Amino acid sequence: MTGKMAIVGDGDSIMVFQAAGVTAFAAENEKKARDILRKIAKDYEVIFLTEELARPLADFLKRFDEAPYPVVLPIPSGKGSGGLGEELVRGAAERALGIDIFFGGSRETSEETHQ
Template identity: 35%
Template sequence: MAKNIAVIGDSESIKGFAAIGMDIYPCDDNENAPHLFRKIADGDNYAVIFITEEMFGLVEKERKRYEERLIPAVIPIPGVKGNTGIGIKRLSSFVEKAVGSDIIFND
């Protein structure tokens, strides 16, 4: 079975991803975000889930269930409201774990 890419976020931030073949899941109701995330992550269709940084924070409890799994990879992306820095912080943390020091932002 082919593994696809899903994108979750407010409709304005994610609508362009449909044009390049990704499955989009607009969520403009913050209270529905955890349920929508679980539904997508628990399915067997997606290897990667891009989620706007705003939504990423709203589904923290649900995300923790998937952190130790290889699939789906959950990757925060900036939304139209701007970059909160969550994605960069996570990348830096992963690199530091793998290499033993922060080689990305080590000034």
């Protein structure tokens, strides 16, 4: 498995990735997306998942946090962004670095600023 990438999402959202050579899997709902993720997880290093499907699957997706692969990345769908991808990157960076890379400063300073 060398750099294999896939996308799981609605038909419109996956077409651009498919045109760029990314293996695409259409999922019209979270049950279908969960089934696809279970089947393809061992075969791909990076799996993009549209935010509309990622948000209701948040608990299911935690299982992928423990292993180095696959990395499951929520991305905006063709309908726009709900902010989930940014939220997850922010949280991961804060856990790893102890700072909020989007607002600067330490975690404590950032929390005080946003209250």
